[in-house]
């Protein structure tokens with residue numbers, strides 16, 4: 205029996221029917237363009253969240269997390285609706301609600317995705333529960349339906365206005381691939397991303413910085429994009445070409461022009477990155493990551509000193525490319541490096557941080573990994 209199965213037996217007195225797993229994610233490229241109907245290119249990381257589940261024959265849900273001292277939360281399934289107060293367990297109950305589960309169940313969570321590091325432990329939790337419920341109750345939802353249902357759980361039950369990228373990649377990723385996701389129609393395509401075969405590694409640098417600007421800054425960027433869309437009478441920035449943007453420059457404020465330029469160039473970089481990956485041209489991938497960072501820093505203005513320091517130090521250590529990931533103003537950066545240089549790169553970034561008096565960053569490495577799956581079943 206695995207650790208989680210033993211713990212489940214200890215807590216709930218019976219063995220689980222099955223164990224499901226779903227990973228966290230990193231977005232390789234395509235930042236701040238999901239809300240402009242753009243393309244994104246995330247991949248699943250090796251760290252994942254496990255859930256052990258057992259059907260009950262009543263309407264009781266019991267749920268515990270090994271990261272929350274195994275404290276059991278008990279609730280009647282008929283009371284599980286948005287507005288029901290709670291803590292972390294709302295991420296799981298929201299999924300039970302959005303999937304329309306009507307039978308009681310015992311659930312034990314064991315999460316290995318670092319919480320709150322921008323690696324989407326929330327989507328890993330939601331998608332592991334969704335995968336478990338889908339199999340346990342034979343619900344037959346497709347992966348795309350599960351992506352929408354888990355996003356609905358986070359939006360409407362937990363109350364976090366996240367996009368659909370995190371859940372889509374946690375559910376649909378395949379090992380050795382990045383997932384090209386078209387945010388306009390949710391079409392997906394697996395793109396080969398076999399860094400290991402080329403002796404490369406992806407280093408994730410959690411700067412542990414969080415600047416207060418986050419919320420206001422995000423809304424302001426979105427508002428600028430919407431202003432451009434309205435002024436140019438287009439459906440979204442997806443419709444805009446660089447030529448059209450240059451031709452309409454006089455209609456826009458300088459800020460609007462720069463924000464739109466990031467969106468237009470970033471969408472092109474995602475597609476260029478797909479081409480580069482398809483031909484295993486990792487030098488080109490690195491250049492595109494660097495261009496993405498420069499655009500986020502200069503045109504979109506969402507970087508910060510800690511992120512710039514991480515990126516610059518990684519490049520000084522010989523990284524092929526590096527960029528901030530996520531919303532910005534803190535959070536994580538990624539660097540595409542030679543696997544043999546991992547320790548050296550980490551040391552150089554640590555030194556750059558301590559030289560500037562920044563809090564020490566945390567490091568993770570990950571190859572593109574498998575999406576959600578059932579890992580054991582009785």
Ligand code: ADP
Pocket residue numbers: 253269270271272291292293295313314315316318319320321322323324325326327329
């Ligand atoms: P991120 O998704 O970037 O890790 P979020 O703030 O979106 O950060 O999600 C983190 C939250 O998800 C945690 O505060 C907790 O409520 C919940 N969570 C994730 N994994 C677990 C887990 N293994 N056990 C309990 N709660 C978890």
Ligand code: MG
Pocket residue numbers: 324325326327
């Ligand atoms: Mg999250």
